[in-house]
Amino acid sequence: xxxxxxxxxxxxxxxxxxxxxxxxxxxxxxxxxxxxxxxxxxxxxxxxxxxxxxxxxxxxxxxxxxxxxxxxxxxxxxxxxxxxxxxxxxxxxxxxxxxxxxxxxxxxxxxxxxxxxxxxxxxxxxxxxxxxxxxxxxxxxxxxxxxxxxxxxxxxxxxxxxxxxxxxxxxxxxxxxxxxxxxxxxxxxxxxxxxxxxxxxxxxxxxxxxxxxxxxxxxxxxxxxxxxxxxxxxxxxxxxxxxxxxxxxxxxxxxxxxxxxxxxxxxxxxxxxxxxxxxxxxxxxxxxxxxxxxxxxxxxxxxxxxxxxxxxxxxxxxxxxxxxxxxxxxxxxxxxxx
Numbered sequence: 376x377x378x379x380x381x382x383x384x385x386x387x388x389x390x391x392x393x394x395x396x397x398x399x400x401x402x403x404x405x406x407x408x409x410x411x412x413x414x415x416x417x418x419x420x421x422x423x424x425x426x427x428x429x430x431x432x433x434x435x436x437x438x439x440x441x442x443x444x445x446x447x448x449x450x451x452x453x454x455x456x457x458x459x460x461x462x463x464x465x466x467x468x469x470x471x472x473x474x475x476x477x478x479x480x481x482x483x484x485x486x487x488x489x490x491x492x493x494x495x496x497x498x499x500x501x502x503x504x505x506x507x508x509x510x511x512x513x514x515x516x517x518x519x520x521x522x523x524x525x526x527x528x529x530x531x532x533x534x535x536x537x538x539x540x541x542x543x544x545x546x547x548x549x550x551x552x553x554x555x556x557x558x559x560x561x562x563x564x565x566x567x568x569x570x571x572x573x574x575x576x577x578x579x580x581x582x583x584x585x586x587x588x589x590x591x592x593x594x595x596x597x598x599x600x601x602x603x604x605x606x607x608x609x610x611x612x613x614x615x616x617x618x619x620x621x622x623x624x625x626x627x628x629x630x631x632x633x634x635x636x637x638x639x640x641x642x643x644x645x646x647x648x649x650x651x652x653x654x655x656x657x658x659x660x661x662x663x664x665x666x667x668x669x670x671x672x673x674x675x676x677x678x679x680x681x682x683x684x685x686x687x688x689x690x691x692x693x694x695x696x697x698x699x700x701x702x703x704x705x706x707x708x709x710x711x712x713x
Contacts, residue, residue: 376459376460376500376501376502376605376608376609376612377448377449377460377465377498377499377500377501377603377608378447378448378449378456378499378500378501378582379445379446379447379448379497379498379499379584380445380446380447380448380495380497380498380499380599380603381443381444381445381495381496381497381498382443382444382445382472382493382494382495382496382599383441383442383443383493383494383495383496384442384443384444384476384487384488384492384493385442385488385492385493385494386440386442386476386480386486386487386488387437387438387440388430388432388437388440388480388482389437390437392480392481392482393415393430393432393437395481396415396417396479396480396481397417398415398416398417399416399417399418399419400414400415400416401413401414401415401416402414402416403434409434409435410433410434410435410436411433411434412431412432412433412434413431413432413433413434414429414430414431415429415430415431415432416428416429416430417429417430417479417480422566424446424447424450424451424453424454424455424456424566425446425451426444426445426446426451426472426475427444427445427446428442428443428444428476428479428480429441429442429443429445430442430443430480431443442476443496444472444476445497446472448460448464448465448468449464451468451471451472451475452464452467452468452471454566454567455565455566455567455571455574457503457555457559457571457574457575457578458574459502459503460605462605465603465604465605468603469490469599469600473487473490490599490600491598491600493598493599493600494596494597494598494599495590495594495597495598495599495602495603496587496597497584498584498585498590498602498603499582499583499584499585500582500583500585500608500611500612501580501581501582501583501612502580502581502582502612502702503555503578503579503580504578504579504580504581504700505577505578505579506577506578506579506698506700507577508577509697509698510554510556510577510578510579511537511538512625512697513552513579513621513625513697513700514538514539514540514541514552514553514554514579515538516625516697517538517541517552517619517621518538518541519661519662520541520619520620520662521662521663521666522543522618522619523671524545525543525544525545526543526544526545527541527542527543527544527663528541528542528544529541529542530542530553532557539553539554539557539558540552540553540554540557540558541553545586547586547587547588548583548584548585548586548589549583549584550581550582550583550584550615551581551582552579552580552581552582552619552621553579553580553582554578554579554580555575555578555579555580556572556575556576556577556578558575558580559571559572559575560572579700581612581615581616581621581700583611583612583615585611589611590602593607609702609703610703612702613701613702613703616700616701616702621699621700622699622700622701623682623699624697624698624699625697630654630655630658630659633651633654633658633681633685634651634654636684636685637650637651637654637684640684646680649677650677650680650681650684653665653669653677653681654681656668657681
């Protein structure tokens, strides 16, 4: 349930240790005065999944230093992020990463600080859903889905109107849902590509990049051993799926079915007329246009009423019901009718 992470490790290298390392790249700040900031980088562009290491220090004050390590956890462990992490993989990751840092920086393992001192600076939580031939239907549904305070972008296959990815981006947070097979296909140098394409077939990937505020809510000190918890990831992902309506299923229906369902309700005639008008706008113009025509409070109220009546957040024209996507058991909620 994790992919990319960036971790700060409180390690200080001596000048001799810095010189002993086979850095891939070295740059410095443009300051002409003394005490420049030096940036040392280690990475392997030929092998997907190997960590990117950056060691930063003050030229005249080596004690002022920062070691940052960024990697895809599943790619680091398995060689591909098509694989999903298992419950014990986080422990494996920490063990492997300590050894990797030791080897790449040419220091004894005892010199690498305990994982309890590591700080999380970036984390992506994710979940693979094997939906088979329904991938396009889910992506089409999500391309019509807006999230308050987020900007939405939809990406289509080259020279096609087929949706491959939908992204919602806020100031300091991003989430997306995409066709994992298409993503692997587009990467020319993907290792063991044929095998991983086969594994990615039918996979819909849902991914959330947490903001710094969200990371601190999990762990005020952003401790990696607390943030990288499978239970924590599951709760975050489920909350996102609930917000997007994916956890309750995506209903393909006709306008007449919606009208009939509304008319069967024992609610005032005026409310029925308002809901029918709202549902018509939602089905044929999409959420973005609805948000332009309705006040935010009215929009939320009408969506809650429709969800109570129809059992779903997202409506599209069609004949099928897309199965709910969930990680955790569904909680019972009170019915709203007014």
